[in-house]
Amino acid sequence: MRFTSKAIVSASLAVASIMAHAGNPVFPGWYADPEAQIFEHQYWIYPTTSERYADQTYFDAFSSPDLVHWTRHAHVLDAAHVAWAKKAMWAPALVAKDGKFYFFFGANDIQNDKDLGGIGVAVADRPQGPYRDLLGKPLIGAFHNGAQPIDQFVFKDSDGAYYIIYGGWGHANIARLKDDFSGIANLPDGSQFKEITPQNYVEGPCMFKRNGKYYLMWSEGGWTGPDYSVAYAMADSPLGPFERIGKILQQDPAIATGAGHHSVFHVEKDDTWYIVYHRRPIGDTAANHRVVSIDRMAFDARGHILPVKITNEGVTAHPLP
Template sequence: MDSGQIYLADPTIFHHVDTYYLYGTTGDPKWGKNKGFLVYTSKDLIQWSGPKGAKCGLSLAMGDSYGEIGFWAPQVFEYKGLFYMAYTANEHIAMATSKSPLGPFVNTSKEALKAPVKQIDPFVFFDEDGRKYLYHVRLTQGNRIYVAELQDDLMAIKPETLRECITGELEWENTQKTDWPVTEGPTVLKHKGLYYLIYSANDFRNPDYAVGYAISESPLGPWKKFDKSPIMYKDLVGENGPGHGDVFLDHQGDMQYVLHTHHNDSLTQPRRTAIVKIKFVEEKGSPDYLVMEKDGFRFLKTK
């Protein structure tokens, strides 16, 4: 393995003040079993340092939080003077808070958000009107993306607002034609009054794991899938299984997408972390569309 390569799956980058904070599902064998979330930092997206989490490199550690296994797909954001981490453990979604992006993130109640089914891959979206939405995946006849409005304390959804957004129905979304189609890893952007739901499809172990998106006039849908999806796929960047990432703004205000790929052509794990530029392109008579700029694709490494 490349000793400098960062191995985080389902990654997210939180940009705060002058620092980028990188989190994800831990995959590097040298850090042991998945018992929390490592965090790396950078000033320029090129030179990375870490892990730098408050607890032996971990920003959130088992014992401070809900869950014992399967710490997956974190998202970090600032809300009401605290830093929040929405995350998956035990195939349920929970919230933890910290005074620093480095942690320690703590879930004092040790409880998950209530739901009648298993749910993973949280993404909290703050709309311009002050409403907050939880996009997530529910495990019910496939990995299906749902949305619901959140209570102001972010610790529960408003059940009456729950809606299904996306399921795997198109050929590119289920290339192995499985009975359990997978759509997951939601990220939502608002652009020119429209909502863009970016998601990944296929099982993550499938080399055809890829990224597409859908558009809606409302955060609750209905959603229309972009007819030229996927916009990130193996032949675009020459790497198997690219996807399950998050969009962030860099120092220049440009959008970038952080994602993972397979380890190589024969191994899925540990997955490698990369970034690629993403942008909106205007099209007369239609909503702006999203493209990933393959020339800007590169893997993230420590010094």
């Protein structure tokens, strides 16, 4: 078989792309609390812009066809389009539903039920926005079961129900969302907010379902310190109970510290899993100096998550179909 020079060059580029490593961090800039989603045959990461609370009033997003080459989309959501949000916008959660994209976010770092703020939701026609406030007020604007309304994650169950899992101050709640995301629906027992706090929970919950089991993951330790880390539990229902199994992501003092507040990519075609998280450069103790990284995540024969090795190389290219 005879190959043209053009074909050889194309094949060489394809091989180079497959073999390339992303490198950690995967894109420049101070970012944290990354939300990982696959939309329209692209990987998307929506992080917190890691600035002072007063300046943390917008979100950028990043897209990639292969986990290696990333494009920045600036200001996909801005406080200018959320009348009640004034500071400390963080920890996005994204879902696609009925041709629209919904962006859940925390704002204002409220300290009690008299403060205006909490968890909001915005909507757009495209993954890159621009997103606009959906409700004109917080979706969850008060404390329930002691949980500060921050760090939301939205999980779609296999029966089509959407749940929001959230909470700071050491408490995790789960609630079922109304189908149009305009409010909170009742759970089977008639309540709206069920506490599912596992041992050592601090913040940053994440949920997924695998082989019939529900996995709840969360961050432990202090977000400004080197002991920030991720642990997990498993249950037969999204409502728990969740018993802590162990820690799977933590610092490696030779590579980075403060590894936590994560989400995951799952590529269904080959059942590949990645953990997307933030960490701190070695020796950098500034509170908001956090960067986004990606490493592989795997399971053992029992379905338990194996400890993640954090790396500087990151992951190899994995183009989506």
